[in-house]
Amino acid sequence: MTSPRTVSRLARILALVPYVLSRDSVDVEEILDRFGYTEADLSKDLNTLFVCGLPGYGPGDLIEAYIDENEVIIDAADYFARAPRLTSTEALGLLAAGMAIIGSGQANPTLAGAVAKLTKVVLPEAEAAISVEVAAELETVGLLRQAAREQTAVRITYRSLSREEETVRQIEPWSVFATLGNWYVQAYCRLVEAERVFRVDRIRSMEATDSHFERPEGVPEPGVSYSPSDDDIVCRLGLSPSARWVLDYYPVELVSESKKETVISFSSPDVQIPARLLLRLGSAARFISGDEVRATVAEIGKKLLAIYA
Amino acid sequence: MAALADQNRLMQNVIERVINLLIYLLESPVPVTADDVRFTVAGYGDQTDDAFHRMFERDKEVLRRLGVPLERQALDGFGVDFGYRVDPEKYALPDPGLTEEERFALSVAARMVRLGGGNAGLEGLNKLGGVERGVGLEPLGADLGAESEILGDLFRAVTERRTIRFRYKDDGRTLKPYGLAHRRGHWYLAGDGPDGPRVFRIDRMADLEVGEEPGSFAPPSDFDIRATMISQPWDLGSEPKLVAKVRFDPEVAWWAARTLGVGAIDGKPLEVELPVSNHDAFVGWILSFGASAEVISPEEMRDEIRARVQAAVAGVG
Numbered sequence: 001m002t003s004p005r006t007v008s009r010l011a012r013i014l015a016l017v018p019y020v021l022s023r024d025s026v027d028v029e030e031i032l033d034r035f036g037y038t039e040a041d042l043s044k045d046l047n048t049l050f051v052c053g054l055p056g057y058g059p060g061d062l063i064e065a066y067i068d069e070n071e072v073i074i075d076a077a078d079y080f081a082r083a084p085r086l087t088s089t090e091a092l093g094l095l096a097a098g099m100a101i102i103g104s105g106q107a108n109p110t111l112a113g114a115v116a117k118l119t120k121v122v123l124p125e126a127e128a129a130i131s132v133e134v135a136a137e138l139e140t141v142g143l144l145r146q147a148a149r150e151q152t153a154v155r156i157t158y159r160s161l162s163r164e165e166e167t168v169r170q171i172e173p174w175s176v177f178a179t180l181g182n183w184y185v186q187a188y189c190r191l192v193e194a195e196r197v198f199r200v201d202r203i204r205s206m207e208a209t210d211s212h213f214e215r216p217e218g219v220p221e222p223g224v225s226y227s228p229s230d231d232d233i234v235c236r237l238g239l240s241p242s243a244r245w246v247l248d249y250y251p252v253e254l255v256s257e258s259k260k261e262t263v264i265s266f267s268s269p270d271v272q273i274p275a276r277l278l279l280r281l282g283s284a285a286r287f288i289s290g291d292e293v294r295a296t297v298a299e300i301g302k303k304l305l306a307i308y309a
Numbered sequence: 310m311a312a313l314a315d316q317n318r319l320m321q322n323v324i325e326r327v328i329n330l331l332i333y334l335l336e337s338p339v340p341v342t343a344d345d346v347r348f349t350v351a352g353y354g355d356q357t358d359d360a361f362h363r364m365f366e367r368d369k370e371v372l373r374r375l376g377v378p379l380e381r382q383a384l385d386g387f388g389v390d391f392g393y394r395v396d397p398e399k400y401a402l403p404d405p406g407l408t409e410e411e412r413f414a415l416s417v418a419a420r421m422v423r424l425g426g427g428n429a430g431l432e433g434l435n436k437l438g439g440v441e442r443g444v445g446l447e448p449l450g451a452d453l454g455a456e457s458e459i460l461g462d463l464f465r466a467v468t469e470r471r472t473i474r475f476r477y478k479d480d481g482r483t484l485k486p487y488g489l490a491h492r493r494g495h496w497y498l499a500g501d502g503p504d505g506p507r508v509f510r511i512d513r514m515a516d517l518e519v520g521e522e523p524g525s526f527a528p529p530s531d532f533d534i535r536a537t538m539i540s541q542p543w544d545l546g547s548e549p550k551l552v553a554k555v556r557f558d559p560e561v562a563w564w565a566a567r568t569l570g571v572g573a574i575d576g577k578p579l580e581v582e583l584p585v586s587n588h589d590a591f592v593g594w595i596l597s598f599g600a601s602a603e604v605i606s607p608e609e610m611r612d613e614i615r616a617r618v619q620a621a622v623a624g625v626g
Contacts, residue, residue, distance in 0.1 A: 002367055002374075005320070010327055014436075015438075035435055052328040052351075054333075055329075087376035088461045088468065089425075089458075089461030089464070090430045092424075092430070093433065094433050096453055097421070101421055101451070111415065113411055114414050117406060118415070123468060129488035131538065132490070132491040178452070278624070279599070279617070281621065282620040285621075297625045300600055304615075305615065305619070
């Protein structure tokens with residue numbers, strides 16, 4: 001199989017040629033910036049074009065491509081006067097990105113115009129065939145984004161995902177984003193004095209403060225994951241095929257796997273999490289070990305059975 | 310070092326050959342055969358039959374990955390000889406007429422949104438004329454999940470109206486795909502099949518095959534994917550629809566209200582009626598509240614919950 005790098009290089013060449021052909025004069029710097037080229041790569045691609053052309057491959061058949069006094073020259077390549085169509089992955093990616101940002105309320109009217117124009121070209125007969133909605137935006141999202149922009153801390157009342165309890169804490173919001181159907185804020189938490197990712201829908205209430213903070217340089221991309229610690233409650237479960245989705249939703253460790261059953265080790269700082277999971281799975285999961293979880297399932301189960309008696 | 314130089318030379322050869330092949334296919338007024346390519350286009354000479362065919366197959370695959378519509382046509386009535394062509398009209402991207410500001414807005418969106426672990430569609434921007442990069446990273450705005458490869462194929466099936474076949478929860482399915490939607494962190498495909506209109510979760514589809522024939526069907530003229538997509542997961546199912554009455558305790562009422570997009574009064578329990586057609590998803594959601602939520606009616610829903618809890622309790626006993 002041909003490497004993705006080769007395909008990317010070709011794609012850029014086929015986009016570069018029509019851009020230069022359709023303009024009277026194009027600076028090297030413009031091309032470097034616009035197409036993300038380094039000078040060396042641009043020379044290499046121009047030299048490549050220089051030896052390509054129509055069969056016969058005589059001097060009159062080849063593409064003219066070179067740099068002359070800081071100007072990029074391409075000629076005798078009329079067949080490449082227009083760029084190739086977007087691949088379906090590219091087209092879908094651009095539309096989905098635009099729709100996601102529009103749907104999340106972070107967009108300006110320019111983006112809506114761009115998406116509408118692109119949709120007409122990509123889906124000329126089926127403009128209503130694609131729709132992207134990220135999690136419904138809560139008012140909190142806008143306020144957090146503003147606080148992140150202005151670098152002021154906020155005070156939140158938070159119902160923790162891993163501990164079923166509410167805490168009040170001051171956080172310094174760095175970025176606000178949607179994933180897996182929810183909004184998250186990546187922030188420095190002054191309570192635990194460390195970076196944390198909070199689910200925005202779990203923020204029960206929020207107040208602005210006038211405490212300024214400096215967003216650190218080079219903040220890593222937020223990951224919505226959980227790393228187990230030594231204090232965690234651990235249990236072992238066997239999942240039937242219909243409960244395999246648990247692997248995608250919880251940070252679990254795979255112990256063994258067969259066609260009939262997937263055995264996992266589940267760590268959580270709060271016993272409520274695996275206990276409630278077991279309750280919702282019913283007979284689709286087999287409890288193997290974990291004394292705290294066993295007791296909690298029995299306890300909540302007893303309450304539930306009393307309610308549904 | 311020598312190995313690296315060889316590799317670069319090899320890549321260089323492929324790039325030159327594919328450009329020459331594409332020019333030949335675009336410029337040829339009639340379909341050309343593999344032999345025409347072999348003896349006309351620079352870079353294919355001096356190969357054994359086998360080596361040529363391998364090379365040609367690889368290069369055709371590269372063209373497809375670039376988005377070049379390579380057509381294969383029978384040159385006789387017996388399907389023995391085939392010719393290849395690229396129609397310049399189908400090759401070229403119709404100009405969407407984007408302004409510089411619009412291109413820039415798209416590039417910012419593409420940088421803020423991740424799809425399949427990468428920036429969504431960013432590579433396609435070059436084809437639209439590139440964009441001034443500027444400096445700095447955009448903050449992550451949304452992550453639309455990891456299934457980009459199958460999504461691309463499905464999107465092509467939707468745009469080119471090709472019938473598809475796939476496996477879903479171990480059943481074989483045939484479908485006329487009408488549209489794609491992203492909701493609550495998942496991608497869905499809506500279409501029409503032997504069992505009528507249906508919606509499928511894409512991450513549960515397997516062994517996708519896209520039909521050979523474009524234009525195999527026409528979706529209803531008023532089709533709108535948004536109307537197909539429902540608001541909550543338990544609304545997405547094929548079981549008989551019923552309306553469940555639920556009560557949430559005060560300490561979780563605000564959170565349930567938020568999930569459902571309804572109002573709640575602080576410190577008061579919340580009572581709502583919800584349409585349910587996927588019982589399993591609904592029971593799961595209710596039990597994620599532990600004993601802080603109760604389905605009041607109908608009785609059959611309460612039976613399902615009781616059975617589920619009994620099974621879990623028996624499992625730890």
